[in-house]
Amino acid sequence: MDTEVLVLKDPEDPEIIDKAAKVIARGGLVAFPTETVYGLGANGLDERAVAKIYEAKGRPNDNPMILHVSSLEMCERLVKNIPKEAKDCMDMFWPGPLTMIFEKKDLIPDRVSAGLPTVAIRMPSDRFARGMIAKADLPVAAPSANTSGRPSPTKASHVLEDMAGKIDLIIDGGSTEVGIESTVLDMTVKPPMLLRPGGVTLEDLKALLKDVDVDPSLLGGEPKEVLHPKSPGQKYKHYAPKADCLLFGGNLKNIAKEVDRRIRENPDKKIAVLATEETMDFYQEKPYLLLNMGSRDHLEEVAHNIFDDLRHCDEEEVDLIFVEGFDFQGMGQGIMNRLLKACGGKVVLGL
Ligand code: AMP
Numbered sequence: 001m002d003t004e005v006l007v008l009k010d011p012e013d014p015e016i017i018d019k020a021a022k023v024i025a026r027g028g029l030v031a032f033p034t035e036t037v038y039g040l041g042a043n044g045l046d047e048r049a050v051a052k053i054y055e056a057k058g059r060p061n062d063n064p065m066i067l068h069v070s071s072l073e074m075c076e077r078l079v080k081n082i083p084k085e086a087k088d089c090m091d092m093f094w095p096g097p098l099t100m101i102f103e104k105k106d107l108i109p110d111r112v113s114a115g116l117p118t119v120a121i122r123m124p125s126d127r128f129a130r131g132m133i134a135k136a137d138l139p140v141a142a143p144s145a146n147t148s149g150r151p152s153p154t155k156a157s158h159v160l161e162d163m164a165g166k167i168d169l170i171i172d173g174g175s176t177e178v179g180i181e182s183t184v185l186d187m188t189v190k191p192p193m194l195l196r197p198g199g200v201t202l203e204d205l206k207a208l209l210k211d212v213d214v215d216p217s218l219l220g221g222e223p224k225e226v227l228h229p230k231s232p233g234q235k236y237k238h239y240a241p242k243a244d245c246l247l248f249g250g251n252l253k254n255i256a257k258e259v260d261r262r263i264r265e266n267p268d269k270k271i272a273v274l275a276t277e278e279t280m281d282f283y284q285e286k287p288y289l290l291l292n293m294g295s296r297d298h299l300e301e302v303a304h305n306i307f308d309d310l311r312h313c314d315e316e317e318v319d320l321i322f323v324e325g326f327d328f329q330g331m332g333q334g335i336m337n338r339l340l341k342a343c344g345g346k347v348v349l350g351l
Pocket residue numbers: 063064065066101113116118119120142143144181184195196230231232233234
């Protein structure tokens with residue numbers, strides 16, 4: 001299949017919105033920008049269209065998808081009941097990077113929910129995404145537009161790497177703003193439970209809702225065999241670059257010393273170090289690649305860059321990646337969730 005790429009200069013370009021909406025309506029696949037990462041979209045009410053997403057991504061069948069809506073009215077058409085806490089979250093965070101889980105109505109194919117009685121819904125703030133969904137007048141099922149297991153795409157070039165020849169259309173809207181996926185909050189339990197940290201932080205949620213539980217599998221990085229995540233997607237190796245990746249936690253100067261030591265120990269390896277604005281000068285040895293993920297005082301910057309940095313390491317075909325860790329606070333929680341998965345849980349802590 002030929003994959004067409006259209007460059008978006010104006011997020012409300014009516015011709016491109018119309019074209020993308022038509023591909024969705026006829027059961028095709030469109031990769032499109034959202035404020036979190038690029039999504040791979042299909043008509044969320046069309047079982048066969050949704051099956052094509054699983055195929056293009058190589059996504060495990062038991063990993064359900066998020067339905068993206070352009071209005072509250074569209075959301076009401078899809079779910080049985082919207083609790084008061086969810087309404088408050090919609091007022092506060094929609095449109096935006098918050099996905100909520102509801103009891104689903106029967107019109108949603110089992111393929112979307114992977115057989116669960118619930119469905120995940122989000123209203124993106126990206127103007128193109130919302131325009132396309134509104135024009136198609138259909139909920140758009142859209143996981144991240146990467147091959148399953150690889151780092152999520154934050155630029156159209158990332159999508160092209162993984163999806164060229166497999167999908168109908170890629171909308172190139174530049175690099176995405178947030179850079180990590182949406183927060184997932186389960187509204188079918190009381191109190192609501194955080195299943196995946198993301199663009200809306202736990203602190204943001206706690207400031208609005210009286211109580212928020214956190215899926216125990218998100219805490220403490222226990223082996224996944226012991227704690228079963230409630231969000232099926234969280235159990236898979238994810239966001240992983242091709243190289244072996246190791247995460248370091250502790251005092252930042254000690255991390256740099258330990259990384260320096262490991263660089264000296266591995267003279268024949270191509271090594272990448274993912275550092276931060278504040279620590280770039282701490283490293284004495286010169287690795288093959290030294291990347292600045294952003295400032296520790298502006299973790300949004302780090303979130304914006306991490307997937308691009310991991311893909312950069314793949315492009316350079318490095319053998320080993322050493323990454324600095326962050327505190328599990330604010331955006332740090334979402335960043336650490338992605339980095340731990342990228343490293344397959346391999347960490348050196350307490351430095
Ligand atoms: P993504 O592939 O980034 O779109 O991920 C969507 C995330 O939402 C995955 O971790 C899914 O497992 C999770 N998810 C989707 N639907 C549900 C659901 N009904 N219940 C729990 N988690 C869900």
